[in-house]
Amino acid sequence: MSAAADTLPTEIRQAEPLLSRTRRRQLKGFAFVSPATLLLLLIYIVPLITLVALSLTDYRLGAMATQFIGLDNFTNAFSDPVFRRAFTNTLLYVAIVIPFGVGIALLVATLIHSRIRTRSFYEVVYFLPVTSTLVAMATVWQFILHPRLGPVNAALKSLGFGEFAFLSDPVLIIPTLAVIGVWQIVGFNTILFLAGLSAIPRDLYDAAHVDGATRPLDRFLTVTWPMLGPTVMFVAVTTSITAFKVFETVAVLTRGRYGSEVLLYSLYLEGFEYFQMGYAAALTLIFLAFVLFLSIGQALHLDRRVHY
Amino acid sequence: MAQSVKLSGITKTYAAHTVLNDVSLDIQPGEFLTLVGASGCGKSTLLRIIAGLEEADRGTISIGERDVSHLDPQKRDVAMVFQSYALYPHMTVGENIATPLRMSRLSTCARWPLVGMATPGRREALASIGKDVRAVATQLQIEALLGRKPAQLSGGQRQRVALARAMVRRPAAFLMDEPLSNLDAKLRVHMRTELTELHRQLGATFIYVTHDQVEAMTMSDRIALMADGNILQLGTPDELYHRPASLRVAQFIGSPTINCLEAIVTNGVVQLIGVPVANLHEAEHRSVTVAVRPEALRLHAEPGDVTLQATAHRLEHHGADCFLLAMQHDQERMLHARLSPAEASGVAIDQPIRLHFRPAGAHFFAADGLRIEPPFDESAAQAITQRQVGMSA
Numbered sequence: 001m002s003a004a005a006d007t008l009p010t011e012i013r014q015a016e017p018l019l020s021r022t023r024r025r026q027l028k029g030f031a032f033v034s035p036a037t038l039l040l041l042l043i044y045i046v047p048l049i050t051l052v053a054l055s056l057t058d059y060r061l062g063a064m065a066t067q068f069i070g071l072d073n074f075t076n077a078f079s080d081p082v083f084r085r086a087f088t089n090t091l092l093y094v095a096i097v098i099p100f101g102v103g104i105a106l107l108v109a110t111l112i113h114s115r116i117r118t119r120s121f122y123e124v125v126y127f128l129p130v131t132s133t134l135v136a137m138a139t140v141w142q143f144i145l146h147p148r149l150g151p152v153n154a155a156l157k158s159l160g161f162g163e164f165a166f167l168s169d170p171v172l173i174i175p176t177l178a179v180i181g182v183w184q185i186v187g188f189n190t191i192l193f194l195a196g197l198s199a200i201p202r203d204l205y206d207a208a209h210v211d212g213a214t215r216p217l218d219r220f221l222t223v224t225w226p227m228l229g230p231t232v233m234f235v236a237v238t239t240s241i242t243a244f245k246v247f248e249t250v251a252v253l254t255r256g257r258y259g260s261e262v263l264l265y266s267l268y269l270e271g272f273e274y275f276q277m278g279y280a281a282a283l284t285l286i287f288l289a290f291v292l293f294l295s296i297g298q299a300l301h302l303d304r305r306v307h308y
Numbered sequence: 309m310a311q312s313v314k315l316s317g318i319t320k321t322y323a324a325h326t327v328l329n330d331v332s333l334d335i336q337p338g339e340f341l342t343l344v345g346a347s348g349c350g351k352s353t354l355l356r357i358i359a360g361l362e363e364a365d366r367g368t369i370s371i372g373e374r375d376v377s378h379l380d381p382q383k384r385d386v387a388m389v390f391q392s393y394a395l396y397p398h399m400t401v402g403e404n405i406a407t408p409l410r411m412s413r414l415s416t417c418a419r420w421p422l423v424g425m426a427t428p429g430r431r432e433a434l435a436s437i438g439k440d441v442r443a444v445a446t447q448l449q450i451e452a453l454l455g456r457k458p459a460q461l462s463g464g465q466r467q468r469v470a471l472a473r474a475m476v477r478r479p480a481a482f483l484m485d486e487p488l489s490n491l492d493a494k495l496r497v498h499m500r501t502e503l504t505e506l507h508r509q510l511g512a513t514f515i516y517v518t519h520d521q522v523e524a525m526t527m528s529d530r531i532a533l534m535a536d537g538n539i540l541q542l543g544t545p546d547e548l549y550h551r552p553a554s555l556r557v558a559q560f561i562g563s564p565t566i567n568c569l570e571a572i573v574t575n576g577v578v579q580l581i582g583v584p585v586a587n588l589h590e591a592e593h594r595s596v597t598v599a600v601r602p603e604a605l606r607l608h609a610e611p612g613d614v615t616l617q618a619t620a621h622r623l624e625h626h627g628a629d630c631f632l633l634a635m636q637h638d639q640e641r642m643l644h645a646r647l648s649p650a651e652a653s654g655v656a657i658d659q660p661i662r663l664h665f666r667p668a669g670a671h672f673f674a675a676d677g678l679r680i681e682p683p684f685d686e687s688a689a690q691a692i693t694q695r696q697v698g699m700s701a
Contacts, residue, residue: 206361207394211473212382212411218419222407226398 054281061275073282083283086261089174090244093262096178097185097243102235104182105189110224112190113197123194126187134184138252141180142167170259177249177260185242189235196231200224237295244291263287310338310512311372311385311480313358318367320353320537327353328364329537335481336529340507340514344524345534346560351517352485354534358515359388359483371480382411387474391486393466395458401469402441402454408477409437444476464495471506481513488523500526521561525549533557555673558599564631564644566671567600569616578672578682581638585614585667586682596680599671602631605645605663607654613664618643620661623652634661 019027055073059066077083112122129137144150145166153163166176204223213222225232247264254260256269267287271280313335320328328350335341343351356362358369360381368377376384387408395404410419413436418427445451448468458466467487474482487503488496504527507514518524524531525545532542541553552558558566571580573593578586580598588596609615618634621642630652632645645663647655655661672680 201392201394203390203392203394204396206356206359207388207390207396207473208407209361210359210381210386210388211408213407214380214382215416218411218416221419222396226396229398 051281051284054278055285057278059278059281061277066278069278073279074286076279077282077286082261083266085259086263086266089259089261090246090263092174093178093181093246094240094243096175097181097246098236098240100178100182101185101189101239101243102232105186105235106193106228106232108186109190109193109197110220113194123191126190128187129184130187134248135252137184138180138249141249142253145176167253168258173254173258173260177246177253180249181243181246185239189239192235192238193228193231196228197224200227233299237298240294240298241291244287244294263290310510312337312370313481313513313515314370315354315358316368318354318357318364318369320350320357320362320364327537328357331367331537331539333532333539333542335513335515338511338513340504340516340527340529342516342518342524342528342531343534344518344521344531344560347519349534350537351519351534355388355483355485355515355517358384358481359386360384361388382408385477385480386483387477387479387481388483388485389470389474389487391489393458393470393487393490395466395469395473397458399457400454401450401456401458401461401472402438402445404458404469405441405444405454405472405476406437408473409440412477413437440476441472444472447475448472463491464499467491467499475510479512481515482510484514484516486518487516489518489520496523503527522563525561533560535560551679552671553679555597555599555677558671558673562601564602564646567602567605567641567643569598569600569636569639569641571596571598580614581616583614585670586672588672588680588682593674593680595675597673599673600665600669602644602646604665604669605643606665607645607647607651607661607663609662609664610666612666614667614670616643616663616665618661618663620655620657620659622657623655625649625652632661634663 056068056070057066058069058072108122108126112119112126115122145152147153147163147165152166156162156164164172166172200223204227205219208219208222211222213219245264246262247268250256250260250262250265251268256262256265263283264287267280267283270276270283313333315331315333315335318328318331319326331350331354333341343354345351353362357364360376360379360383364377368375370376371384371386381388396407399407413433414430415427417423418430418433441454442451445454448471450465450468450472453461453465453469458469461469470487484503488499491499500523503514507527516523516527524533525548528545530542530544531548533540533548535556541548541557543551543553548557548561552561555568559568569580571578571585572595573579573588576588577584578588578596578598585598605616606613617637619637620632620634622633624631624633628649630647630649632643632647632652632655634643634645635641636643643663667682672682674680
């Protein structure tokens, strides 16, 4: 090889390629990364920058003149009782949906998992709410929870309880919406947990059985719960994000009346009903920051206790 | 301590498929018994039934003097080592080994997270568990690994941890389900020795499942060879090799596989390729299989030998031994012969070759596969020779 190179004419041997080897590798790398980068820019980064820019103005849709007003939108938001109520409502909603949405799904999944013949039947039953459109289902819920016509109140009345205005009593309204939220998400979480359960090697249960973990609770604590760690983390994060985005049920069932404002609904009102684009942008940023903070915190916290 | 394990009439059926068919087995205290057989022969199911992970349809299991047929695994006082080791991946090695003790020495309440902390006597129980875990770890030389997770261990180390978890309870019997099959070849041979050594140290009853006849032969006190849910033969490795009860046993045990040739029987004389090889007492056999171990085939003839004409096909060098594959002429069977390297050096490939064996060193099996014992005393040999003379005259 070197002998052949020595016999080559000097001009050819010294002729450098147009670009050096490292440079070409770099360019190739950039070429491979560029489509994803471009998409990321178009879909996330540019809109986010626009959003930040908008949130610092008093821009209204169709307005001729727009002013830079600094952080006024944010201070307004936090001093606005409606927004603060939307904020606490959302937190309450999330606080109910996460534990029940995850807990019930885990319970259902462990129960279904040991069924052999009926497993697919239950899978379908629990997954149905996920496949249905929530807007249409909300109407059904409206009927079910109706103070006078609904079967829930009829049942409660027959048991000697009074009549409950689930969708107009300010105390009951957010928990009621949360119950619908749980109903909607349990099926999806169940399927995720079932996938997680199927991935647990049977041998581990056998080993636990021989080691003396005979009771279901011991088996759950020794094998199922720790082995489901990664799944629980994933389900908890997706559930919290879904819960934060609660919108349809509020839009259809209450339209934010009786103190049932939630973050996304007030954002929608400000932006698309009142056309306060600047203010809506500020709310969106607050919403985003909150979801981001919670999911990162949750991921980091759970990550430490989860083995992979 | 070491206890006997007695199985009687164990039957297990899945849907229409009979996995175990009326299996009975007496395992002595402190014995190393191997269940060996091809996959699907029911050996693993039998082990799981002994462990209590599955319930037999019929039959009883006793450990020591106790009938344990319907007891939970823990109450049976057996420990199991799994093929996959089945270590809890989220626990450290120490926690893994401690699990069986936690289950037996801590009350249900004390095992609860948080709530258990305040249970009386928990501290003392944990201290005694820790002491026992360290003792077992020292015995298996894995003290240094106690703080690690199973994922950070090599296959051999995981194997030791699985053993430690089984040993820590001092069970009446150890059940092992192909524990070495996930190790590489060299480590497997090493662990074979270690396991036999461990068995001697502990003096406990070992019931060992494998599909590898070499493992079965090298480690066991006795072997139960299984096929189709039945025990074909139960005996020492020596008995199984030298006196196989049936053709299937003869073919399963030994590597390379035993050489089988078809022979016809006329007037009680077994004739292989027209040559009388043995005299049978019972005249009702029509055809028999003559089976010859590879080491029983020789290149040089001795008086009274049966000779097979063959073509040398290939030589396999194994260092101390050399296997000759030769195509036997009349029945077109590939024969395996174990030769010394010196003998093998004289073999010319693709050339005719003569292989000799002593009839008394061969095994005879009837058409139903069962062993026949032809008489091989002097008088019988003479009778054959006389008849041979008579025929040629």
